[in-house]
Amino acid sequence: MQSDNDQAVTRLFVVESLKAQKTLRASASQAHYLRHVLRVQDGSPIALFNGTDGEWLAKVETTGRVNCSFLLKQRRCPQAEERGPWLLFAPIKQLRLDYLVQKAVELGVEQIQPVRTRRTIVREINVVRLNANAVEAAEQCGRLTVPKICAYTDIADVVDGWQTGRMLVWGDETGRGEPALHTFRKCDRDVAFLIGPEGGFEDSERTLLRGKQFARAIDLGPRVLRSDTAVIMALALWQGVLNDRSPT
Amino acid sequence: MQSDNDQAVTRLFVVESLKAQKTLRASASQAHYLRHVLRVQDGSPIALFNGTDGEWLAKVETTGRVNCSFLLKQRRCPQAEERGPWLLFAPIKQLRLDYLVQKAVELGVEQIQPVRTRRTIVREINVVRLNANAVEAAEQCGRLTVPKICAYTDIADVVDGWQTGRMLVWGDETGRGEPALHTFRKCDRDVAFLIGPEGGFEDSERTLLRGKQFARAIDLGPRVLRSDTAVIMALALWQGVLNDRSPT
Numbered sequence: 001m002q003s004d005n006d007q008a009v010t011r012l013f014v015v016e017s018l019k020a021q022k023t024l025r026a027s028a029s030q031a032h033y034l035r036h037v038l039r040v041q042d043g044s045p046i047a048l049f050n051g052t053d054g055e056w057l058a059k060v061e062t063t064g065r066v067n068c069s070f071l072l073k074q075r076r077c078p079q080a081e082e083r084g085p086w087l088l089f090a091p092i093k094q095l096r097l098d099y100l101v102q103k104a105v106e107l108g109v110e111q112i113q114p115v116r117t118r119r120t121i122v123r124e125i126n127v128v129r130l131n132a133n134a135v136e137a138a139e140q141c142g143r144l145t146v147p148k149i150c151a152y153t154d155i156a157d158v159v160d161g162w163q164t165g166r167m168l169v170w171g172d173e174t175g176r177g178e179p180a181l182h183t184f185r186k187c188d189r190d191v192a193f194l195i196g197p198e199g200g201f202e203d204s205e206r207t208l209l210r211g212k213q214f215a216r217a218i219d220l221g222p223r224v225l226r227s228d229t230a231v232i233m234a235l236a237l238w239q240g241v242l243n244d245r246s247p248t
Numbered sequence: 249m250q251s252d253n254d255q256a257v258t259r260l261f262v263v264e265s266l267k268a269q270k271t272l273r274a275s276a277s278q279a280h281y282l283r284h285v286l287r288v289q290d291g292s293p294i295a296l297f298n299g300t301d302g303e304w305l306a307k308v309e310t311t312g313r314v315n316c317s318f319l320l321k322q323r324r325c326p327q328a329e330e331r332g333p334w335l336l337f338a339p340i341k342q343l344r345l346d347y348l349v350q351k352a353v354e355l356g357v358e359q360i361q362p363v364r365t366r367r368t369i370v371r372e373i374n375v376v377r378l379n380a381n382a383v384e385a386a387e388q389c390g391r392l393t394v395p396k397i398c399a400y401t402d403i404a405d406v407v408d409g410w411q412t413g414r415m416l417v418w419g420d421e422t423g424r425g426e427p428a429l430h431t432f433r434k435c436d437r438d439v440a441f442l443i444g445p446e447g448g449f450e451d452s453e454r455t456l457l458r459g460k461q462f463a464r465a466i467d468l469g470p471r472v473l474r475s476d477t478a479v480i481m482a483l484a485l486w487q488g489v490l491n492d493r494s495p496t
Contacts, residue, residue, distance in 0.1 A: 142472045181492040224390045236484035244429040
């Protein structure tokens with residue numbers, strides 16, 4: 001759903017600082033993408049963002065057969081704060097995980113925290129790939145920031161070490177939570193969502209969560225949702241509540 | 249998020265009618281799945297549903313090296329009406345389409361209608377694959393019905409031929425729609441969602457929709473959503489509104 005009124009310029013995330021007249025060298029994968037997938041011409045416009053300096057218009061400069069650099073022209077829009085929910089979830093298989101991260105970025109998450117539960121089957125996750133996916137989704141959806149990806153951590157460490165003032169809203173697949181929208185309407189803007197693994201949380205994990213003042217159980221409806229569906233549903237509902245709050 | 253209290257029995261959709269003591273022959277793909285993926289033993293329990301006779305417990309009977317049949321025992325739960333939203337959408341590439349259909353089924357759609365718009369890139373769709381995906385998702389998420397998959401149709405034919413009393417709620421990527429939740433709260437239970445292609449609707453299509461009394465434009469938020477994200481977001485919000493309406 002690309003909007004008609006956006007100038008359709010490819011957006012790329014870079015790590016360098018951005019200022020007028022600066023030249024940046026594209027990474028090998030960016031150069032490949034621009035030259036061999038998009039087949040951009042020397043001098044084509046491109047938009048760059050780095051999470052802190054806003055979005056900049058630049059000019060693509062191609063050199064040799066494979067390289068590519070960007071000559072920065074002017075700032076296209078200023079950096080905006082992009083607050084959003086934190087997402088804590090039990091990882092799933094790689095392909096569905098890629099998709100999940102993409103959707104989470106589009107739905108505005110600020111931080112992604114993979115959580116190890118007793119029934120999580122995935123033992124290791126590829127954080128580099130997770131991050132690359134988050135970058136690509138941020139480029140595509142017009143965000144000015146890329147969510148922070150945290151290290152894979154045990155649920156007990158996450159919950160017992162909860163230092164933030166954020167409410168931790170978790171999907172209770174036993175149906176004993178409050179309907180999600182009901183809870184969301186009472187939540188402060190800063191919220192974190194925790195969605196369990198395909199096999200559900202274990203009783204001990206639910207007990208751990210129920211014992212915390214900052215944790216709130218929600219119910220996501222009558223059907224058995226895959227965990228990635230539950231994540232997307234929670235984030236979509238939350239985004240819907242936020243849209244509803246902002247003046248139209 | 250499999251619930252603990254469900255007896256974790258594999259569910260399969262069949263087309264035959266279901267009654268006690270009847271024996272059904274598994275399809276080749278069901279037999280392969282049971283014998284070579286799940287490695288079920290002769291006599292294992294299984295649950296069957298066909299969209300009209302409720303859900304039945306059966307016993308798997310293995311014969312020879314590859315075949316499989318089901319001996320029906322008793323009805324496990326009666327057939328329930330599963331009303332839900334209709335989904336109309338401009339198809340996307342196959343892998344993301346598979347995922348989209350799966351999510352749509354989990355989020356309760358009753359009917360899936362692929363719609364051809366001016367900017368839809370996908371010219372043909374594999375309805376058999378679409379249906380297989382819908383069946384698999386229905387089996388997994390505990391539904392008693394599989395959504396109807398309609399033929400790929402031009403948007404003008406769909407909109408001009410709109411015969412149902414359903415409200416047609418469409419995602420307006422120009423931001424001129426009402427916030428989704430706002431609209432949803434006013435909607436009757438019977439609703440249809442229309443989400444456009446990656447490039448957005450063309451002006452003529454928006455004009456067509458705006459001219460219809462039964463159509464209502466919604467806004468799904470500030471970011472540029474991929475069309476599959478927009479579909480999931482609309483369905484998740486709708487499901488959230490329905491959950492919120494039902495007594496807790």
